[in-house]
Amino acid sequence: MTWPFAIIAVLTLTSAVAAMSLRNLVxxxxxxxxxxxxxxxxxxxxxxxxxxxxxxxxxxxxxxxLVVFAILLTRSxxxxxxxxxxxxxxxxxxxxxxxFGLLSGLILSSRALxxxxxxxxxxxxxxxxxxxxxxxxxxxxxxxLLLTAALIGAMIIAMHEKExx
Amino acid sequence: xxxxxxxxxxxxxxxxxGLAGALTRRNAIMVLIGIELMxxxxxxxxxxxxxxxxxxxxxxxxxxxxxSIAVGAAEAAVxxxxxxxxxxxxxxTNLDQIDSMKG
Amino acid sequence: MVETTDQLFVTLKHWLVGFAPGQWQPLFSALLxxxxxxxxxxxxxxxxxxxxxxxxxxxxxxxxxxxxxxxxLLQPIADGLKAMTKEDIVPHTADKVVHFLAPLVxxxxxxxxxxxxxxxRNMTALDMDAGVLFFFAVxxxxxxxxxxxxxxxxxxxxxxxxxxxxxxxxxYEVPLILSAVTVIMAAGSLSPVRIVEAQAGYWGALPRWYVxxxxxxxxxxxxxxxxxxxxxRSPFDLPEGESExxxxxxxxxxxxxxxLFFLGEYLGMFGISGLGITLFLGGWHAPLACLEWIPSYxxxxxxxxxxxxxxxxxxxxxxxxRLDQLMGFAWKFMLPMTLTNILAAxxxxxxxxxxxxxxxxxxLVVAPYLMLGRMLAGRKQLGRRVYGYAD
Numbered sequence: 001m002t003w004p005f006a007i008i009a010v011l012t013l014t015s016a017v018a019a020m021s022l023r024n025l026v027x028x029x030x031x032x033x034x035x036x037x038x039x040x041x042x043x044x045x046x047x048x049x050x051x052x053x054x055x056x057x058x059x060x061x062x063x064x065x066l067v068v069f070a071i072l073l074t075r076s077x078x079x080x081x082x083x084x085x086x087x088x089x090x091x092x093x094x095x096x097x098x099x100f101g102l103l104s105g106l107i108l109s110s111r112a113l114x115x116x117x118x119x120x121x122x123x124x125x126x127x128x129x130x131x132x133x134x135x136x137x138x139x140x141x142x143x144x145l146l147l148t149a150a151l152i153g154a155m156i157i158a159m160h161e162k163e164x165x
Numbered sequence: 166x167x168x169x170x171x172x173x174x175x176x177x178x179x180x181x182x183g184l185a186g187a188l189t190r191r192n193a194i195m196v197l198i199g200i201e202l203m204x205x206x207x208x209x210x211x212x213x214x215x216x217x218x219x220x221x222x223x224x225x226x227x228x229x230x231x232x233s234i235a236v237g238a239a240e241a242a243v244x245x246x247x248x249x250x251x252x253x254x255x256x257x258t259n260l261d262q263i264d265s266m267k268g
Numbered sequence: 269m270v271e272t273t274d275q276l277f278v279t280l281k282h283w284l285v286g287f288a289p290g291q292w293q294p295l296f297s298a299l300l301x302x303x304x305x306x307x308x309x310x311x312x313x314x315x316x317x318x319x320x321x322x323x324x325x326x327x328x329x330x331x332x333x334x335x336x337x338x339x340x341l342l343q344p345i346a347d348g349l350k351a352m353t354k355e356d357i358v359p360h361t362a363d364k365v366v367h368f369l370a371p372l373v374x375x376x377x378x379x380x381x382x383x384x385x386x387x388x389r390n391m392t393a394l395d396m397d398a399g400v401l402f403f404f405a406v407x408x409x410x411x412x413x414x415x416x417x418x419x420x421x422x423x424x425x426x427x428x429x430x431x432x433x434x435x436x437x438x439x440y441e442v443p444l445i446l447s448a449v450t451v452i453m454a455a456g457s458l459s460p461v462r463i464v465e466a467q468a469g470y471w472g473a474l475p476r477w478y479v480x481x482x483x484x485x486x487x488x489x490x491x492x493x494x495x496x497x498x499x500x501r502s503p504f505d506l507p508e509g510e511s512e513x514x515x516x517x518x519x520x521x522x523x524x525x526x527x528l529f530f531l532g533e534y535l536g537m538f539g540i541s542g543l544g545i546t547l548f549l550g551g552w553h554a555p556l557a558c559l560e561w562i563p564s565y566x567x568x569x570x571x572x573x574x575x576x577x578x579x580x581x582x583x584x585x586x587x588x589x590r591l592d593q594l595m596g597f598a599w600k601f602m603l604p605m606t607l608t609n610i611l612a613a614x615x616x617x618x619x620x621x622x623x624x625x626x627x628x629x630x631x632l633v634v635a636p637y638l639m640l641g642r643m644l645a646g647r648k649q650l651g652r653r654v655y656g657y658a659d
Contacts, residue, residue, distance in 0.1 A: 021186075051234075061405065063241045097181070117167070
């Protein structure tokens with residue numbers, strides 16, 4: 001429980017709560033971006049540098065901008081007239097509390113916590129590349145197909161309606 | 166208070182926050198934001214277990230998270246395209262009003 | 269003697285760090301690197317503003333600013349004073365917090381990105397294993413500031429400019445990264461320091477820079493075009509063109525915040541030029557073996573100034589691209605070109621050295637260029653170009 005971890009954890013948790021509860025959707029997205037940056041900081045603390053930079057590049061550089069475009073294209077940037085929370089919000093929060101209780105109970109009673117702490121692993125990008133081409137080549141190809149399908153699918157879904165208008 | 170315990174608890178808390186947001190907000194885009202938060206919390210879990218686990222040299226955790234980030238980005242793209250398309254049809258993103266299949 | 273001038277700044281830094289007590293030394297060393305980068309590039313920014321205005325003026329057949337100081341060379345001081353003392357106007361309905369944070373979100377990642385660029389032998393602030401990925405990641409983080417600036421101003425023109433700029437920046441990120449992938453493949457590493465080291469040595473008289481290979485030349489040209497688009501420089505400056513949208517996404521900014529946007533944009537240009545030099549132009553290496561006595565950082569900064577001069581020249585010469593032309597260029601032309609460039613780089617790596625691989629790789633680079641150019645030009649009838657000069 002070192003100081004950097006505590007600061008990053010507080011920042012990430014606060015921005016996550018803010019992202020889920022603010023009225024203005026654009027503010028929610030900006031808080032979500034801060035949460036993503038907090039996650040990247042966690043990954044860097046855990047000596048996973050490639051994952052940390054990939055998180056910044058993909059999530060902050062692409063997904064956040066995508067959400068922003070979607071908000072502007074669906075005119076959700078104006079403040080809503082009714083409440084932002086649905087009528088059954090108590091059930092939702094209750095389920096989340098139960099899930100957190102379950103998870104923390106499982107974590108605190110697990111034997112994984114008693115293992116000795118190893119020194120940080122020496123991970124180079126070359127090793128990640130070698131693994132991608134050797135052991136994980138099939139998931140790599142499948143991801144390629146998945147991303148192509150997602151690209152074409154998203155384009156078709158978002159394009160089709162306009163021609164019918 | 167081992168480091169692994171701290172990371173797991175933070176990740177579980179973030180997952181619960183994302184779940185609460187996805188279940189209680191009315192706007193479809195906010196539900197998607199909650200889902201992204203849950204995905205990220207799971208990724209953090211993977212990396213924490215990779216770092217403090219028995220065999221970090223196998224890079225399994227890092228690989229899984231790389232693929233998870235790619236899949237999460239693709240899912241966000243398709244989900245947002247769906248939301249935009251639904252908006253053009255129903256003229257609203259309020260999930261309580263998109264209920265034509267109800268009953 | 270050559271060695272000492274080359275490592276002058278490194279020995280200076282080590283001597284200064286020696287003054288700090290033992291455990292504070294890494295922090296002090298990092299602070300010194302940061303201070304050096306900020307001072308150097310802010311100074312370079314000031315020089316570039318005056319170079320740009322004088323250069324553009326001469327290209328447009330007029331003098332640039334020539335009142336302040338001899339030949340107008342003290343103009344940046346006047347500009348700086350003006351920016352710092354101008355009244356800071358924030359629109360009444362603007363989103364105050366986001367409006368305030370947008371310039372910071374632009375400038376901070378840009379300074380971060382400059383940390384991985386090797387500016388001389390042993391003169392990289394952060395020698396990271398995944399340095400090039402770090403550079404692109406923080407470059408992507410600056411795009412959100414454009415949106416923040418445009419949206420928080422509650423101004424339709426700002427929002428329109430921000431959307432255009434954002435669409436342009438994300439479209440041109442793909443050719444930018446793909447053209448850098450060829451160099452990463454050839455050097456076998458994501459670290460800028462290793463990439464510069466892989467370009468050491470000479471083939472007879474010519475240096476082993478990647479720009480002097482067919483795929484390297486194509487990659488360099490594509491990288492520079494994508495870099496101009498990423499920095500919103502002419503001919504890709506539709507989002508901020510003065511004749512289009514007043515000032516685009518920073519219409520509602522005045523005084524120091526406007527100067528910060530300006531600074532962030534120019535520093536982004538420097539950073540990406542620095543990365544282009546590292547990837548393609550051999551970093552801090554000298555072009556000829558007989559010129560190696562000139563210090564490494566002098567070579568880096570001369571190459572940087574040369575690239576800046578090319579950017580200014582292109583700005584003064586080419587007309588602005590329309591938004592659909594711009595996007596079509598990125599997706600229909602540059603993306604297939606970068607993909608075939610990767611193919612050419614791979615073929616170059618695996619063929620034995622000689623004339624054969626030059627011919628094959630040249631074909632692999634030139635053929636898609638001609639085919640794409642023909643396909644995308646359509647059936648336009650272009651008349652004879654007529655130049656008129658002001659007299």
